[in-house]
Amino acid sequence: MNESPLELIRKLGASFLFAVGRIGMMGIFLARAFLYCFIPPLKFSLILKRIRFIGLQSTLLIILTGAFTGMVLGLQGFYTLNRVGSTAFLGPAVALSIIKEMGPVITGFMVTGRAGSAIAAEIGIMRISEQIDAIELMGLHPFRYLVVPNLLAGIICLPLLTAMFDVVGIFGGYLVGVKLLGVSGGIYFGEMASSVTMDHVLEGLYKSISFGVIITWVSCYKGYNTGTLGWGAEGVSKATTQAVVLSSVMILLWDYFMTSILF
Amino acid sequence: MIEIKNLHKSFAGVEVINGITLDVKKGEILALIGGSGQGKSVLLKHMAGLIKPDQGQVLIDGKEIAKLRGKTLSQLRRRLGFLFQGGALFDSMTVFDNVAFPLREKTKLGEAEIRKRVVHELEKVGLSGEEEKYPTQLSGGMVKRAALVRELIWEPEIMFFDEPTAGLDPIIGQTIMNLIDNIHKQFHFTGIIVTHEIPKVFEIVNKVAMLHGGTLLTEGSPEEIVSSDDPVVQQFIKGEIEGPITYY
Numbered sequence: 001m002n003e004s005p006l007e008l009i010r011k012l013g014a015s016f017l018f019a020v021g022r023i024g025m026m027g028i029f030l031a032r033a034f035l036y037c038f039i040p041p042l043k044f045s046l047i048l049k050r051i052r053f054i055g056l057q058s059t060l061l062i063i064l065t066g067a068f069t070g071m072v073l074g075l076q077g078f079y080t081l082n083r084v085g086s087t088a089f090l091g092p093a094v095a096l097s098i099i100k101e102m103g104p105v106i107t108g109f110m111v112t113g114r115a116g117s118a119i120a121a122e123i124g125i126m127r128i129s130e131q132i133d134a135i136e137l138m139g140l141h142p143f144r145y146l147v148v149p150n151l152l153a154g155i156i157c158l159p160l161l162t163a164m165f166d167v168v169g170i171f172g173g174y175l176v177g178v179k180l181l182g183v184s185g186g187i188y189f190g191e192m193a194s195s196v197t198m199d200h201v202l203e204g205l206y207k208s209i210s211f212g213v214i215i216t217w218v219s220c221y222k223g224y225n226t227g228t229l230g231w232g233a234e235g236v237s238k239a240t241t242q243a244v245v246l247s248s249v250m251i252l253l254w255d256y257f258m259t260s261i262l263f
Numbered sequence: 264m265i266e267i268k269n270l271h272k273s274f275a276g277v278e279v280i281n282g283i284t285l286d287v288k289k290g291e292i293l294a295l296i297g298g299s300g301q302g303k304s305v306l307l308k309h310m311a312g313l314i315k316p317d318q319g320q321v322l323i324d325g326k327e328i329a330k331l332r333g334k335t336l337s338q339l340r341r342r343l344g345f346l347f348q349g350g351a352l353f354d355s356m357t358v359f360d361n362v363a364f365p366l367r368e369k370t371k372l373g374e375a376e377i378r379k380r381v382v383h384e385l386e387k388v389g390l391s392g393e394e395e396k397y398p399t400q401l402s403g404g405m406v407k408r409a410a411l412v413r414e415l416i417w418e419p420e421i422m423f424f425d426e427p428t429a430g431l432d433p434i435i436g437q438t439i440m441n442l443i444d445n446i447h448k449q450f451h452f453t454g455i456i457v458t459h460e461i462p463k464v465f466e467i468v469n470k471v472a473m474l475h476g477g478t479l480l481t482e483g484s485p486e487e488i489v490s491s492d493d494p495v496v497q498q499f500i501k502g503e504i505e506g507p508i509t510y511y
Contacts, residue, residue, distance in 0.1 A: 139341035
């Protein structure tokens with residue numbers, strides 16, 4: 001059945017308003033989360049537990065992905081630079097790629113997949129099994145127990161994991177470029193030291209902090225609002241998938257925004 | 264203490280509560296009975312402020328709970344206890360930590376005093392020695408008992424029970440009912456029990472309200488309900504298949 005143009009416009013308008021409403025809700029959720037970061041008491045033991053979960057337990061994954069990212073960059077970079085006789089720039093090429101882009105973004109993706117999905121699922125299950133209602137009915141605010149510890153842990157852990165990724169990645173590039181393909185070690189690190197500035201390091205640092213906020217914000221939001229997506233296991237599964245997809249997309253969008261506007 | 268005035272609530276266009284007016288006096292226990300899907304749990308969650316009505320009001324001590332925000336709402340909720348159907352124990356905590364949670368978060372008691380009280384209360388419901396287990400390691404009855412202790416340990420003024428004996432064997436069900444009765448005699452809380460445990464629940468409540476089709480069909484003392492000449496009430500409390508209730 002053909003719909004009238006007016007009906008089509010009405011539906012488009014309704015979808016637009018729905019999307020704006022959801023964005024607004026997410027914004028309010030983040031603002032409230034930050035607000036509760038500044039209203040004592042902070043639950044330090046919970047924050048430490050989340051740091052352990054988001055940070056410490058992601059270490060091996062970050063080392064592994066960092067090493068192989070650096071190694072593949074070393075390999076690709078060497079063959080590309082070798083064509084123009086500039087293998088001396090392998091060190092700066094690997095370091096800048098990793099410090100400015102690959103480190104924060106890949107770390108963000110890895111933490112999203114490992115911790116973000118788990119955060120969304122955990123909070124989602126707490127929602128459908130009425131555990132969040134139980135906290136509310138005790139006159140306590142669930143944000144203090146569920147959202148703030150994750151948010152602060154994300155802000156603390158992402159830069160540290162990114163730094164780890166950067167260091168391991170640079171050594172991965174060194175392993176391939178210097179040890180396997182014969183670039184001089186002195187040149188690899190020497191050119192790197194003269195090309196990489198503190199601004200580049202700060203760029204990666206700011207990005208990783210913002211990705212820490214994005215991952216925990218989106219994951220907590222999706223878990224917390226599991227009921228709006230459908231109840232039961234299906235609701236939790238949708239919340240988890242949406243948390244991972246939305247966090248990943250937002251990481252890329254925000255990365256582009258930060259690179260083009262701020263740096 | 265609790266007044267419900269002309270309450271209406273719909274979900275996805277389906278009217279679940281259709282103009283209910285009811286009140287519960289201080290210290291009284293009310294049993295909310297009625298068929299499955301008749302809006303009992305929804306009404307209970309309105310009273311606790313977990314769901315906002317489309318129309319009408321729920322007043323607790325004259326304050327409209329749906330309009331309370333922030334600190335005022337928290338202060339009111341600190342006087343409430345709610346036993347959820349599934350217990351709603353925190354999965355990530357042991358039984359001990361679950362029961363200790365409200366004491367740690369809502370009182371200034373020291374850890375030694377909290378331990379003493381938690382161990383004592385768990386012992387009273389036969390959960391001695393289960394303190395270090397997680398909720399997933401417990402049976403349904405144990406979860407219900409632990410959840411009941413978590414809610415009652417800080418002596419709330421108003422207690423909501425959402426099917427406290429659902430899924431339990433008759434002995435544990437009776438134990439929970441006796442526990443509610445004993446604690447009520449001790450602390451005189453105002454209570455609302457949603458249950459299908461008929462006529463067992465009639466022994467511990469002062470008043471019964473029956474919901475049917477989203478409306479309040481009847482209310483009165485347990486004796487009045489038992490002797491009601493309404494065929495719907497009689498069919499329901501006797502559990503008869505034949506009768507005016509045909510939704511099964």
